[in-house]
Amino acid sequence: MDRLSKDDMALWHAWKRAAETVRARVVEDVAAATGLSDPDFGVLTRVAEDGKGSLRQNQLADSMGWHRSRLSHHLTRMEQRGLVTRRPVDGGVEVVITDAGRAEVARARPVHAAAVRAHLVEPLGKADRATFFACLAALAESCD
Known part of the structure; x- marks a missing residue:
């Protein structure tokens, strides 16, 4: 079959609209309150939480789904703003969150939440959230 059915196309469009709209609203709220971009927040939270304050640059790139060059350029800008530093380690580079970066994460977390x-969360009822989560888990598993 060359085309999606009408129902499948409607599902695709509904999924795209919901995912893009929800994500955009969250990003806009965080940026408006803190000045952090979505990539800034993503880097800072991963380094602060996943890496406990530091994380190898290649692991960070993998966790964000970014090419290494894109991350390197973004980290340069974040370093210039005093949010992170980088230091050489055995065969690689470690990204370290600064006190200023920690302060920004602390300020952004409640806004993000x-x-x-x-x-x-709130637009969905409790039962819908459980169903939605199960659907998302099934989709993620099917793509692995």
Whole structure:
């Protein structure tokens, strides 16, 4: 079959619209309140949480789904703003969150949490959230 059915196309469009709209609203709320871009917030939270304050640059790139060159350029800008530093380690580079970066994450977390609740969690009832989560898990598993 060359084309999606009408129902399948409607599902695709509904998925895209919901995912893009919810994500955009969360990003806008965080940026408006903190000045952090979505990539800034993604880097800072991963280094602060996943790496406990530092993380190898290649691991960070993998966790964000970014090419190494894109991450390197972004980290240069974040270094210039005093949010992270980089240091050489055995055969690689380690990204370290600064005190200023930690302060930004601390300031952004409650804004991010409120935005996720407002735009994703609260519009769904408890039963719908469980069903939605199961659907997302099935989709993620099918793509692995």
